[in-house]
Amino acid sequence: MRLPGSLLRVAGAFLVAGVAASPALAVPRYERIRAPARVKLDDRQQTATGRAAVRIANRGSAPTVFADAAAFTAAVRLTADALKGPIVCAPVGIAPAVAQRRFPLTVRPGQSRALRYDLTFTCGANPDRKPDWAFSVTVDHVALDGNADENPTNDTCPRAPTASDRGCGVAGPGYTRLAPMSDVRDARAGTHFELPGPYGVGETSLVLVDAARPTMPNGSFPGAPDRTLPTAVWYPTAPDASGPDATLASNGRPFPLVVFGHALGSYNRQSTFLTTHLASHGYIVAAPDFPLSHLDAPGGATIADVAAQAGDVTFVIDSFLGFASDAGNRFAGGIDAERIGLTGHSGGALTTLVTTYDQSLREPRIKAAVPFSPPACFFQPGYFDAVTVPLLILQGDHDLLVDAVGDAGAAFARANPPKALLLVHGGNHIGFADAGGGLDDSFVCRLFPDRTDLAAQIAVMLETLGGAADHVALDGCPSAYCSGDAAHIDGRRQQQIGKEAALAFFEDVLHGDAAARHYLDTLAVRNPDLTLSLAR
Known part of the structure; x- marks a missing residue:
């Protein structure tokens, strides 16, 4: 026209x-x-x-x-x-x-x-x-x-x-x-998914300690008898009451809970573009620092602890539902136990898939999963068969660390419907973190573990996830990373796509919002820099 x-x-x-x-x-x-x-x-x-x-x-x-x-x-x-x-x-x-x-x-x-x-x-x-x-x-x-x-x-x-x-x-x-x-x-009716929501955003920090599970040894670190999880939290407030330790909004309670998992060698506040966006739309978002994969992990950040990180997610959920039942807690009466989602980036996306779909480690209270750039080639045919949880994968096709076909594409192909794969043309790996607004994947590659060390970490991870008997192996995994075309779109654009798509998906699955489903289903029609694959 x-x-x-x-x-x-x-x-x-x-x-x-x-x-x-x-x-x-x-x-x-x-x-x-x-x-x-x-x-x-x-x-x-x-x-x-x-x-x-x-x-x-x-x-x-x-x-x-x-x-x-x-x-x-x-x-x-x-x-x-x-x-x-x-x-x-x-x-x-x-x-x-x-x-x-x-x-x-x-x-x-x-x-x-x-x-x-x-x-x-x-x-x-x-x-x-x-x-x-x-x-x-x-x-x-x-x-x-x-x-x-x-x-x-x-x-x-x-x-x-x-x-x-x-x-x-x-x-x-x-x-x-x-x-x-x-x-x-x-x-357009769906523009509100792109914009900050009607709530202000409060933020607080707390330390969760799971005394029932140990932290394994890691390099020079001898291990610990418990698991300590410093956790950042974003939550909805009254529109004019944003800020640290602000009061939880009274209207709209109880709110859905979303747990966010950070990448390997990163930290819990790595993707505030997403966590604050969700909070402004009425979500409580909890992001723990995982004991052995965060930026300053003792013994060095390792991917070997992913199986235990699935348990960390369960502990975070237990803790916040406990807060909701405590009349003296800031989150009292504020969390809906029936509406829980999980998301994460890179290593946190790997944790998202394990926690949601692993037959031995899965957390059954998770109703929606949104992994960003998941290194998912390890999950062989059969891994996803026993579980049906709505899935949205977001992936850039210029990602130098995670392959759009061998990783994200394989997970999408093997998971049960309903599922979606949103491919960002020109999107890279770090673009789904705040740092992606000014850095590219070459920066991440310089910080990544030595290939020999990483291979050893992956071997431990595969063993703790059950190996081939539990449909976890290296078959089909890309043989190289940190090679290829480093050109990418503006990281701010990639973050915009990520936050509006994740919000629409959670609104669809956790709230049953038909308009949100239509918005997500037609996202690639409106945006030439996207390709969406869907299976209902």
């Missing part, structure tokens, strides 16, 4: 250097940008399309030829930059409308030509009445003819006027020029 008034025009006059053998498209002298003031999204129109046009006037002495649309867009780049807001969107789709202009495209001296672009909007950073996207144009002379422009300051729009240049863009204060902006008016 074409949106009325959604035409974006960039009209530019460019001087063309008169070099007969290699004519160059040089300095833009004047340009005009018109952007759609508003774009509307609603439940009937989940995405919106618009039109852009770039006009070039050749004032040189020789023709300029663009062999195809790729050559044109490499030289004249139209971009839409996201403005700051609570939602991190997929980029605006900008594609040449090739059918409307035949190539090769020749711009002869004295002529002007326009190339049209199709625009696709999927969301805006601010669903309210604030701008979401700013449009700009850049002329890349190197891409055009291999020669750098002598005055590159004039190759962009917006740009301020000078004595010899009218400038480009929307007039701002003084003599400034601003990029034109578009406001995406998002009236």
